[in-house]
Amino acid sequence: MMAARVIDKGRIVSLLDELIEGYEVFAPVMSDDVVLFDRIASGGEARLDFANSKRLPKEAFFPPSEVMFVYAGGQPEAPSSTGDRLLFGPRPCDARSFLVLGKVFNTPDYQDAYYVEKRERTCIVGIGCNRPLSTCFCTSVGGGPFDEEGLDVLLSDLGDRYLVQIISERGRRLLEGNALLEEATEADLQEKERIATEARERIASRVETEGLSDRLAGMYDDPFWETLHQKCLGCGVCTYLCPTCHCFDVLDEGGEQRGRRVRIWDTCQSPLFTLHASGHNPRPSGRERMRQRIMHKFRYFVNNCGEIACVGCGRCVRNCPVNMDLREVLIGIMVR
Amino acid sequence: MKDLSQQIKEVARSLLQDGKVDLVIGYENGSLPLRTSPCFVRSAGEVERLIWNACCETNLATYLPDRDERVGLVAKGCDARAIVVAIAERQVARERVVIIGVPCEGIIDRRKVASRLGWKEILQANLEDGRILLAGDGFEETLPLEDSLYEACLTCEQRTPPVYDVLVGDPVPPVEVVDPFSEVAALESRGADERWAYFSQEFSKCIRCYACRQACPLCYCPECFIDQTQPSWFGKTNDVSDTLIFHVVRALHLAGRCVDCGACSRACPMGIDLRALNRKMIKDVWERYGYQAGLDLAAMPPLSTFELDDPQEFIK
Amino acid sequence: MPNPYLPNPAVIQRITDENEARDIKTFQVAFCDEKVRDTFRYTCGQFAELSLWGFGECPIGIASSPMDQGHLQFTVKRTGVVTSALHNCEEGATLGIRGPYGNGFPMQMMEGGNVVIVAGGFAFTTLRSLTNYILHPDNRRRFGDLAVIYGARSPGELIYKYDLEDWARRDDIQLHVTVDAGHEDWTGLVGYVPTILQEAAPSSQNAVAVVCGPPIMIRFSIPVLDKLGFPPSRILNSLEMRMKCGIGKCGRCNIGDKYVCKDGPVFTFEELQKMPREY
Numbered sequence: 001m002m003a004a005r006v007i008d009k010g011r012i013v014s015l016l017d018e019l020i021e022g023y024e025v026f027a028p029v030m031s032d033d034v035v036l037f038d039r040i041a042s043g044g045e046a047r048l049d050f051a052n053s054k055r056l057p058k059e060a061f062f063p064p065s066e067v068m069f070v071y072a073g074g075q076p077e078a079p080s081s082t083g084d085r086l087l088f089g090p091r092p093c094d095a096r097s098f099l100v101l102g103k104v105f106n107t108p109d110y111q112d113a114y115y116v117e118k119r120e121r122t123c124i125v126g127i128g129c130n131r132p133l134s135t136c137f138c139t140s141v142g143g144g145p146f147d148e149e150g151l152d153v154l155l156s157d158l159g160d161r162y163l164v165q166i167i168s169e170r171g172r173r174l175l176e177g178n179a180l181l182e183e184a185t186e187a188d189l190q191e192k193e194r195i196a197t198e199a200r201e202r203i204a205s206r207v208e209t210e211g212l213s214d215r216l217a218g219m220y221d222d223p224f225w226e227t228l229h230q231k232c233l234g235c236g237v238c239t240y241l242c243p244t245c246h247c248f249d250v251l252d253e254g255g256e257q258r259g260r261r262v263r264i265w266d267t268c269q270s271p272l273f274t275l276h277a278s279g280h281n282p283r284p285s286g287r288e289r290m291r292q293r294i295m296h297k298f299r300y301f302v303n304n305c306g307e308i309a310c311v312g313c314g315r316c317v318r319n320c321p322v323n324m325d326l327r328e329v330l331i332g333i334m335v336r
Numbered sequence: 337m338k339d340l341s342q343q344i345k346e347v348a349r350s351l352l353q354d355g356k357v358d359l360v361i362g363y364e365n366g367s368l369p370l371r372t373s374p375c376f377v378r379s380a381g382e383v384e385r386l387i388w389n390a391c392c393e394t395n396l397a398t399y400l401p402d403r404d405e406r407v408g409l410v411a412k413g414c415d416a417r418a419i420v421v422a423i424a425e426r427q428v429a430r431e432r433v434v435i436i437g438v439p440c441e442g443i444i445d446r447r448k449v450a451s452r453l454g455w456k457e458i459l460q461a462n463l464e465d466g467r468i469l470l471a472g473d474g475f476e477e478t479l480p481l482e483d484s485l486y487e488a489c490l491t492c493e494q495r496t497p498p499v500y501d502v503l504v505g506d507p508v509p510p511v512e513v514v515d516p517f518s519e520v521a522a523l524e525s526r527g528a529d530e531r532w533a534y535f536s537q538e539f540s541k542c543i544r545c546y547a548c549r550q551a552c553p554l555c556y557c558p559e560c561f562i563d564q565t566q567p568s569w570f571g572k573t574n575d576v577s578d579t580l581i582f583h584v585v586r587a588l589h590l591a592g593r594c595v596d597c598g599a600c601s602r603a604c605p606m607g608i609d610l611r612a613l614n615r616k617m618i619k620d621v622w623e624r625y626g627y628q629a630g631l632d633l634a635a636m637p638p639l640s641t642f643e644l645d646d647p648q649e650f651i652k
Numbered sequence: 653m654p655n656p657y658l659p660n661p662a663v664i665q666r667i668t669d670e671n672e673a674r675d676i677k678t679f680q681v682a683f684c685d686e687k688v689r690d691t692f693r694y695t696c697g698q699f700a701e702l703s704l705w706g707f708g709e710c711p712i713g714i715a716s717s718p719m720d721q722g723h724l725q726f727t728v729k730r731t732g733v734v735t736s737a738l739h740n741c742e743e744g745a746t747l748g749i750r751g752p753y754g755n756g757f758p759m760q761m762m763e764g765g766n767v768v769i770v771a772g773g774f775a776f777t778t779l780r781s782l783t784n785y786i787l788h789p790d791n792r793r794r795f796g797d798l799a800v801i802y803g804a805r806s807p808g809e810l811i812y813k814y815d816l817e818d819w820a821r822r823d824d825i826q827l828h829v830t831v832d833a834g835h836e837d838w839t840g841l842v843g844y845v846p847t848i849l850q851e852a853a854p855s856s857q858n859a860v861a862v863v864c865g866p867p868i869m870i871r872f873s874i875p876v877l878d879k880l881g882f883p884p885s886r887i888l889n890s891l892e893m894r895m896k897c898g899i900g901k902c903g904r905c906n907i908g909d910k911y912v913c914k915d916g917p918v919f920t921f922e923e924l925q926k927m928p929r930e931y
Contacts, residue, residue: 065573074661074746110899113655133457220928231374235547237605247903250896256706264573276894277732282930300909321551321603323366323373565733
């Protein structure tokens with residue numbers, strides 16, 4: 001594998017401008033005080049000085065709404081697109097979420113063509129977190145501020161330059177021979193190790209998750225859920241800002257002769273989510289829906305796919321309108 | 337703002353001990369700086385959790401509809417107004433709610449504070465003598481409380497709840513406001529194209545999470561218009577025209593009912609200027625019908641009733 | 653990459669009213685594409701997602717037997733947006749079909765033994781598929797005794813009356829058709845399905861029971877089957893759940909860690925007992 005390189009921070013814009021020639025580049029941008037990931041037309045649009053974005057890099061593979069196909073005269077036609085893509089700037093927690101999403105959308109029996117096709121065309125260059133937020137708890141759920149899972153390239157902020165570590169073949173193809181990169185020194189590598197270790201130690205939020213799934217097994221009828229859900233408003237903020245949430249609704253728009261079928265994000269916190277046409281609802285109140293959210297992420301997904309469906313990014317904690325704190329919920333479960 | 341925590345605890349304790357209510361809904365300390373969290377207390381022993389400060393932002397009236405329990409609700413002026421509307425609309429029985437009125441001198445706007453700090457993460461916040469003492473990674477800053485309040489609080493005429501069963505602490509006079517609708521008028525004076533561009537820009541940020549609707553105490557419809565399927569009135573994607581129409585219709589449904597508590601704007605994770613639409617409705621209803629929602633238990637919202645001499649020049 | 657969300661165009665060949673209230677119809681459909689028509693294979697108990705263009709999709713159990721050539725049958729009750737649109741269709745109308753989905757009935761568990769089918773009302777559809785499959789000359793020898801206990805609220809609400817008449821003439825099926833309340837022309841059994849099941853008392857020796865119907869019917873049938881000696885591992889049920897994608901991606905049909913569209917809709921009672929009561 002390619003040896004580590006470094007790139008001067010002042011050259012990032014040029015690097016992105018170069019890559020825009022051959023790739024559709026998605027990078028963090030600032031839009032009205034909010035950091036989100038969007039397609040950029042020039043390197044100068046990218047903003048890399050952020051703790052974590054508000055909206056999610058997963059939107060590059062799984063947007064909030066998407067046309068599945070248009071239909072006319074009873075014949076469906078799905079959109080198609082080609083071209084290499086580059087997702088630049090996600091944090092390791094978000095990169096890890098792509099592995100979780102892959103376990104849903106890319107299974108041996110059925111492949112979600114919309115997600116998989118975009119994912120397979122995309123190279124991912126992530127940036128490690130020198131200073132995790134107080135709400136970050138990636139290390140409690142199997143992640144870390146400089147973890148490489150889900151990344152093709154990892155950038156580490158060494159002050160005036162980034163260390164560039166190639167992780168995959170796709171990453172090598174992206175940057176091999178790039179004149180803007182220089183060789184990394186041993187000192188660079190050691191500095192990265194120091195920063196990475198310090199970042200891990202800085203993580204203040206620690207939640208015990210060992211045995212969490214087993215603990216949940218016996219809690220289906222626990223009164224815990226009744227008390228917990230009370231203040232929940234039943235909105236979709238936690239689910240729509242969550243990197244690993246993947247539920248969606250499918251709707252037809254148009255008439256019988258022509259129209260389109262779209263998919264949009266949906267939330268298990270909505271009372272409509274499991275409402276049968278007959279009027280019966282297996283999850284009639286917030287209690288059942290809150291229980292479903294926690295059980296799904298920390299037990300059912302573990303049973304089915306072997307890992308927790310949470311990457312500890314803390315967005316739900318920071319953005320919940322009523323300060324429902326997932327960390328406190330998990331701690332509450334462990335001490336029951 | 338006075339610390340009325342002790343008084344609130346005492347009121348809650350006596351209401352629960354005397355069996356006047358089954359449940360007191362108030363605020364407790366949050367898990368993050370500048371946050372509080374709604375607190376549900378069902379026994380006198382738990383009242384110690386209740387607090388009161390300038391971070392008590394949630395409009396707790398949103399928890400009232402569809403509840404069988406008798407509730408004691410800690411209510412600021414705007415919250416109490418929402419309860420009044422809910423009672424008038426028969427969503428809450430007057431005798432099943434004890435309004436614990438709390439005079440309020442303004443609630444902190446977390447976004448304003450964060451913006452002033454360049455969006456650096458706040459690790460500690462303390463409220464002291466009209467100042468907010470903030471600290472984070474490598475910085476400390478003090479902001480005057482009065483510069484850090486929600487826009488809605490700056491023009492609040494009901495800092496003492498207009499309706500209550502018990503008032504905690506001394507009444508607070510309203511803010512002296514010369515022109516409460518100046519920012520609405522400013523928007524109105526911009527041309528239609530400019531306004532369209534402004535609102536398209538704002539609402540293109542919407543992720544259709546419906547936090548605004550869920551946080552609003554007066555959005556209590558068992559089935560929201562946007563969720564109806566027979567017929568499906570409007571699209572549910574985040575196409576900007578679909579999103580705009582959702583917010584416009586929601587604002588119309590709240591016309592004459594919205595009490596401008598700001599719960600919607602605060603709940604919105606994307607910081608959209610939601611109040612702009614509601615303020616316009618409030619201005620129109622005030623100018624046409626001389627009515628403000630939630631001040632009088634006996635008054636009916638003007639769009640739910642009619643008088644023969646109602647203004648109608650706008651009906652062409 | 654194949655796109656599992658694209659429906660295959662199909663045409664409605666025939667529509668049959670199944671009940672007096674005329675809110676249950678059987679739609680016989682054929683794929684427009686010859687290749688799909690000739691290669692579409694399914695097993696009893698599986699379902700398909702029917703697309704009504706402009707209205708949406710709904711998951712419907714396949715009511716035809718897998719032995720039928722060149723067409724599929726779906727028996728649909730008018731309930732919501734999509735089913736209403738389907739009921740408004742005429743013969744010759746087109747729709748879209750995705751599938752087959754679901755695990756279907758475990759045929760290997762049933763072959764070589766006896767089969768007891770207990771069905772109520774409109775839930776009979778996939779069990780009718782199973783019955784016709786077993787009765788087919790190519791298959792009959794692989795199964796032992798076949799008992800079918802089927803009931804509806806009233807004679808007019810019995811579906812597949814044409815099949816019931818055919819089956820009544822056969823000697824390789826024990827058929828018990830009952831109604832909750834008869835009328836003066838009804839000469840058949842009268843009584844709730846669990847009661848008739850108890851009277852019929854099929855043997856549980858080397859037998860599998862399949863139970864589908866309204867929750868109350870199931871609730872009272874299970875103790876009868878238990879008394880007859882059927883263990884929970886040999887009682888099958890097909891669940892209904894709100895579905896969208898049908899392939900385990902959209903996240904809404906899960907019960908605990910099982911997806912009804914993928915791990916089900918057929919579950920044994922032993923499996924159901926281990927699942928949270930969320931259906």
